[in-house]
Amino acid sequence: MSLLIVGSVAYDVIELPGREPIEGLGGSASYFTTAASILTRPSLIAVVGDDFLPEDHAFLNGRGIDTSGLTTRTGPTFRWQARYHKDMKGRDTLRTDLGVFADFSPVIGPGLNHPDILFLGCIKPSLQRCVMSQVARPRLVGLDTIECWIADDREDLVELRKSTDILFVNDDEVMQLGCGRSVVASARAVMDLGVPYVVVKRGEFGAILFHGDRIWLFPAFPLDGVQDPTGAGDSFAGGALGFLDVLQEFDTDAIRLAMAVGTVMGSLCVEGFGPRHLAGVTVADLQGRLEAYLDMMSLDKARAIAAMSALTKGGNA
Amino acid sequence: MSLLIVGSVAYDVIELPGREPIEGLGGSASYFTTAASILTRPSLIAVVGDDFLPEDHAFLNGRGIDTSGLTTRTGPTFRWQARYHKDMKGRDTLRTDLGVFADFSPVIGPGLNHPDILFLGCIKPSLQRCVMSQVARPRLVGLDTIECWIADDREDLVELRKSTDILFVNDDEVMQLGCGRSVVASARAVMDLGVPYVVVKRGEFGAILFHGDRIWLFPAFPLDGVQDPTGAGDSFAGGALGFLDVLQEFDTDAIRLAMAVGTVMGSLCVEGFGPRHLAGVTVADLQGRLEAYLDMMSLDKARAIAAMSALTKGGNA
Numbered sequence: 311m312s313l314l315i316v317g318s319v320a321y322d323v324i325e326l327p328g329r330e331p332i333e334g335l336g337g338s339a340s341y342f343t344t345a346a347s348i349l350t351r352p353s354l355i356a357v358v359g360d361d362f363l364p365e366d367h368a369f370l371n372g373r374g375i376d377t378s379g380l381t382t383r384t385g386p387t388f389r390w391q392a393r394y395h396k397d398m399k400g401r402d403t404l405r406t407d408l409g410v411f412a413d414f415s416p417v418i419g420p421g422l423n424h425p426d427i428l429f430l431g432c433i434k435p436s437l438q439r440c441v442m443s444q445v446a447r448p449r450l451v452g453l454d455t456i457e458c459w460i461a462d463d464r465e466d467l468v469e470l471r472k473s474t475d476i477l478f479v480n481d482d483e484v485m486q487l488g489c490g491r492s493v494v495a496s497a498r499a500v501m502d503l504g505v506p507y508v509v510v511k512r513g514e515f516g517a518i519l520f521h522g523d524r525i526w527l528f529p530a531f532p533l534d535g536v537q538d539p540t541g542a543g544d545s546f547a548g549g550a551l552g553f554l555d556v557l558q559e560f561d562t563d564a565i566r567l568a569m570a571v572g573t574v575m576g577s578l579c580v581e582g583f584g585p586r587h588l589a590g591v592t593v594a595d596l597q598g599r600l601e602a603y604l605d606m607m608s609l610d611k612a613r614a615i616a617a618m619s620a621l622t623k624g625g626n627a
Numbered sequence: 628m629s630l631l632i633v634g635s636v637a638y639d640v641i642e643l644p645g646r647e648p649i650e651g652l653g654g655s656a657s658y659f660t661t662a663a664s665i666l667t668r669p670s671l672i673a674v675v676g677d678d679f680l681p682e683d684h685a686f687l688n689g690r691g692i693d694t695s696g697l698t699t700r701t702g703p704t705f706r707w708q709a710r711y712h713k714d715m716k717g718r719d720t721l722r723t724d725l726g727v728f729a730d731f732s733p734v735i736g737p738g739l740n741h742p743d744i745l746f747l748g749c750i751k752p753s754l755q756r757c758v759m760s761q762v763a764r765p766r767l768v769g770l771d772t773i774e775c776w777i778a779d780d781r782e783d784l785v786e787l788r789k790s791t792d793i794l795f796v797n798d799d800e801v802m803q804l805g806c807g808r809s810v811v812a813s814a815r816a817v818m819d820l821g822v823p824y825v826v827v828k829r830g831e832f833g834a835i836l837f838h839g840d841r842i843w844l845f846p847a848f849p850l851d852g853v854q855d856p857t858g859a860g861d862s863f864a865g866g867a868l869g870f871l872d873v874l875q876e877f878d879t880d881a882i883r884l885a886m887a888v889g890t891v892m893g894s895l896c897v898e899g900f901g902p903r904h905l906a907g908v909t910v911a912d913l914q915g916r917l918e919a920y921l922d923m924m925s926l927d928k929a930r931a932i933a934a935m936s937a938l939t940k941g942g943n944a
Contacts, residue, residue: 349938494851515832518849527923529844532835534811556938567931597935604928606844611921614884618914621666621873 312424313555314448315342316355316416316441317431317544319362319380322584323391323405324540327398332538334584335366337388338431338454341541344585345548345575347373348593350555352548353422355379355441359387359410373589379422383410398536399513418444426450426558427551430474431544435459435466442473450560452551454478454543460486468503476507476565478547484510493518494525507565511543519569521562528569531577531603538583542576545588549575549596574599629741630872631765632659633672633733633758634748634861636679636697639901640708640722641857644715649855651901652683654705655748655771658858661902662865662892664690665910667872669865670739672696672758676704676727690906696739700727715853716830735761743767743875744868747791748861752776752783759790767877769868771795771860777803785820793824793882795864801827810835811842824882828860836886838879845886848894848920855900859893862905866892866913891916 315338322336339356346352353376360382370377386409394401416437424446430438432454442451453474455467460483467487477500481493488496497508497520508520516530550572557564578591578599632655639653656673663669670693677699687694703726711718733754741763747755747770755770770791772784777800784804794817798810805813814825814837825837833847867889874881895908895916 492851492853494849512832515829516844516846518846525849525923527833527846527849529833529835529846532811532842532844533809535809553934553938557934563927563930564934566926567934570926570931571935593935593938597932597938600935601928601932604926604931606842607924607926608928609883609887609921609924610880611918611925613880614887614921615914615918617870617874617881617884618888618910618917621870621910621914 311350311426311555311558313346313350313352313427313429313551314355314418314422314425314445315339315346315352315429315431315548316438317342317429317433318388318411319354319356319358320388320390320411322540323389324538324583325391325393325404326538327394327396331391332583335369335586336390336540336584338544340370340585341544341579341588342429342431342548343370343375344373344588345545345579346552346555347375348575348588348591348596349549349552351376352552352555353379353425355416355418355422357381357383357410357414359383359385362387369586369589376422379417379419381417383413385410387411392540394539398539401539416441416444424448427452427555429547429551430454430470432456435463435470438470439466442470447473450475450551450554452476452478452547454547455483455487457483457486471504474505476509477505478509478511478543480511480513480543484508494520509569511546513539513542516573517546517569519566521565524562526566526569528573529607531574531599531606533577533581536580539580541585542580545579546572546576570603571596571600574603628667628743628872628875630663630667630669630744630746630868631672631735631739631742631762632656632663632669632746632748632865633755634659634746634750635705635728636671636673636675637705637707637728639857640706641855641900642708642710642721643855644711644713648708649900652686652903653707653857653901655861657687657902658861658896658905659746659748659865660687660692661690661905662862662896663869663872664692665892665905665908665913666866666869668693669869669872670696670742672733672735672739674698674700674727674731676700676702679704686903686906693739696734696736698734700730702727704728709857711856715856718856733758733761741765744769744872746864746868747771747787749773752780752787755787756783759787764790767792767868767871769793769795769864771864772800772804774800774803788821791822793826794822795826795828795860797828797830797860801825811837826886828863830856830859833890834863834886836883838882841879843883843886845890846924848891848916848923850894850898853897856897858902859897862896863889863893865889887920888913888917891920
């Protein structure tokens with residue numbers, strides 16, 4: 311049981327409609343590990359500046375996260391500022407100060423270089439490759455990326471296809487990477503490159519899992535109110551891969567269940583602010599919401615097929 | 628077995644990105660009845676002008692649709708022109724010429740005034756009330772509406788709550804009608820008015836069914852390419868209520884299955900142009916896609932719960 315993530319630990323300033331800007335711990339690796347830490351004990355490879363607060367370090371340690379791979383360099387921690395649109399869906403990045411993250415060169419020590427599961431968080435593809443070269447082949451590798459790297463580092467990304475089991479992307483990213491006329495066609499094109507599983511994340515509308523010629527749908531858990539959408543995708547991945555790390559099963563059925571767990575984790579994430587909010591979530595919360603989610607999706611297939619087969623009596627078939 | 632719809636029969640001019648405008652039969656009642664006619668023999672109450680083409684009349688009759696309630700008046704048929712945005716999601720209405728539809732005054736003759744199921748398509752709420760007053764209480768009443776009537780005719784709409792079993796609305800409409808801070812809260816507020824089932828249609832992202840404190844999710848069937856999104860919502864309703872008309876069951880489980888049938892019907896609609904395209908769809912097509920759809924949604928709940936209950940060993944619970 312070992313889950314390693316390489317990604318960013320940052321300070322976010324989030325501007326939500328009608329609220330004062332909120333500053334606090336952020337970054338893909340913070341959300342991912344906090345979510346995963348509800349289920350397992352993930353390890354973290356990241357870099358922070360010498361302004362990184364001891365209380366934030368203590369928070370991560372307190373979650374049972376192995377932070378031996380979190381290095382501190384002289385200079386400022388990565389800072390990111392964004393303003394959400396009124397509908398809480400779109401957002402504009404106001405500021406990206408990479409700080410010490412600009413020279414991030416991940417080193418995977420001997421204690422961390424044989425994980426069961428590796429998550430290559432959203433960092434430059436050449437760094438993701440550098441990480442891959444330092445670890446024994448994990449049982450499962452997840453990879454996240456964004457549009458700028460699909461545009462500028464396509465060669466590195468395509469090279470990573472060989473070692474990626476699950477690619478996490480959104481609608482625009484899969485279209486950009488797969489160059490198909492639709493999300494479905496693009497996901498198929500990415501799988502043709504050699505990636506066995508493609509997860510297309512659609513924010514408040516959920517996710518789709520592609521594998522071979524199969525498709526599975528994971529609509530979002532409906533919420534009465536979203537506080538802050540930041541980190542939903544990383545919490546989704548952290549929940550999904552944290553679940554698989556405990557389950558220690560990596561077949562398609564396990565991965566499908568993991569997507570349901572990820573969906574539920576993403577919904578818990580956006581009900582509060584920052585990764586610290588996720589620390590208040592228990593396994594029991596997750597279990598309860600997962601059960602409710604499965605009920606919302608359940609349909610009696612046998613009854614449906616029986617009903618459909620009786621339908622020819624009325625229509626134009 | 629009787630399904631009655633009151634709505635619009637129109638000529639649409641649809642401008643899709645990179646294509647010449649396409650003109651042809653449209654309107655909520657045309658899509659609804661053509662979709663429903665795959666499963667059952669719906670009846671239609673609508674009005675057309677004296678320019679309505681005999682071949683379009685023949686098309687509807689040829690589908691087994693009872694058009695005895697389709698009246699012809701002197702003047703032009705309702706015409707609607709819209710241009711879709713490049714992403715095929717949003718659209719702008721370029722032209723709305725009501726023609727004879729402006730003076731539409733539905734009269735339900737003695738052969739049609741005791742339907743099992745009544746669908747009050749998207750017409751002025753006062754006309755929907757006028758229809759209700761002319762029919763014996765159906766076993767199920769579906770109602771569709773849009774933002775302009777929620778704004779201008781709220782009183783008539785709220786009055787209709789008493790006789791509506793299923794309300795079909797989109798995200799914006801349910802928020803406007805329910806005045807909640809979210810889709811979930813707004814749907815609950817609408818149910819508090821006395822509507823037992825609320826269906827929120829979300830286009831390419833599917834639909835949500837609300838009933839009491841229960842929620843069920845119907846993600847859209849993923850398609851490799853959308854030809855024309857027009858009529859998807861009416862085909863959804865036509866498929867759902869056509870299914871219930873054949874099934875002749877009206878409990879919650881039946882309504883949930885109907886939502887899956889509607890979702891699949893909507894996906895078949897948008898793969899071609901206009902209601903005529905739906906005439907090429909067979910019950911077998913629908914059955915095949917429904918089975919594929921149920922597979923895309925199926926999760927092994929027992930395994931999920933078992934897996935989740937084993938999770939406390941690793942995490943911070």
